[in-house]
Amino acid sequence: MDTFPASPLPPSSPPPAPAPPSGAAPAEPALERDLQRQAYLVRVLMLVVTVLLVTTTLSLFHQIRWLVAQANQLNVTIQELARGVGDYETNIAPQMNRFYTDLQRLAQANADYARLFARYQVTNLAAAARSNAPTPPAPPR
Amino acid sequence: MLLALVLIGAAANLLVFFRYLQVLNTAQRLQVQAQRLQFAAALATRNLNVMRSLAAETLEFSRKAPAVSGLLLAHTNLLQRLELPATPPAR
Numbered sequence: 001m002d003t004f005p006a007s008p009l010p011p012s013s014p015p016p017a018p019a020p021p022s023g024a025a026p027a028e029p030a031l032e033r034d035l036q037r038q039a040y041l042v043r044v045l046m047l048v049v050t051v052l053l054v055t056t057t058l059s060l061f062h063q064i065r066w067l068v069a070q071a072n073q074l075n076v077t078i079q080e081l082a083r084g085v086g087d088y089e090t091n092i093a094p095q096m097n098r099f100y101t102d103l104q105r106l107a108q109a110n111a112d113y114a115r116l117f118a119r120y121q122v123t124n125l126a127a128a129a130r131s132n133a134p135t136p137p138a139p140p141r
Numbered sequence: 142m143l144l145a146l147v148l149i150g151a152a153a154n155l156l157v158f159f160r161y162l163q164v165l166n167t168a169q170r171l172q173v174q175a176q177r178l179q180f181a182a183a184l185a186t187r188n189l190n191v192m193r194s195l196a197a198e199t200l201e202f203s204r205k206a207p208a209v210s211g212l213l214l215a216h217t218n219l220l221q222r223l224e225l226p227a228t229p230p231a232r
Contacts, residue, residue, distance in 0.1 A: 046143040053150035060157045064164050071168040074175055081178035088185040095219040096192050102212050103199060113202055113209070120195040 193223045200225060 107117035196219075203209040210228060213220065217227040 043143060046147050050143070050146050050150050053147070053154050057150070057154045057157050060154070060161050064157070064161050067161075067164045067168050071164065071171055074168065074171045078171060078175050078178060081175065081182050085178055085181045085185060088182075088189075092185075092189070092219070092222060095216065095222075096188065099192070099196070099216045099219050102216070103195065106209065106212060110206065113199075113206070116198055116202060117195070120191055 189223065193225065196220055196223055196225050200228075203228075 103113075103117060107114040196213075199209065200213060200220075203213055214227050220227050
């Protein structure tokens with residue numbers, strides 16, 4: 001004997017679906033065809049997206065390789081330039097400054113030489129070169 | 142299956158794109174630095190050329206004023222670097 005209490009029906013339980021009209025039966029294959037077509041379209045779309053993604057990834061890979069090669073080449077150039085500028089800054093510029101100061105003194109003492117000296121303007125580049133030559137960033141690997 | 146493929150492809154693409162951005166950033170920094178160094182090197186070359194001309198004229202002047210020769214001899218090292226003799230060539 002059952003002793004379970006009878007559960008009340010939910011207040012908003014939908015009424016049972018009405019029986020399909022007699023004219024809906026031929027619509028089922030059409031619906032299935034539509035579904036199949038849509039599933040096919042989704043598959044094609046996904047394949048297209050996959051192909052697109054693979055193409056983009058490969059082209060980006062190619063671009064990265066080219067960029068790394070360029071960066072390495074640029075790094076070699078930077079090292080050569082930094083060596084040259086560093087040599088100028090540490091060895092030549094101080095000597096040039098001393099020489100220029102001596103020539104300035106000579107120009108102050110000698111009027112003939114002062115006329116010759118006035119035609120030349122040398123910029124003191126030691127500080128400028130130093131500020132322009134920071135340590136190069138490591139090239140990408 | 143296809144969805145998984147698309148998701149994996151998208152993730153790989155994103156990773157490669159970030160790597161591309163990183164490499165691009167480094168390359169741009171290197172380019173800026175190369176430009177700065179080129180500017181510094183151009184100025185240094187210009188200064189060397191001006192100094193070479195000035196030293197050559199001073200050497201020429203030292204023919205008329207032999208007292209200048211002593212000054213030039215004190216800078217033999219620099220004159221050698223400028224590919225100039227420390228004493229005026231005899232005529």
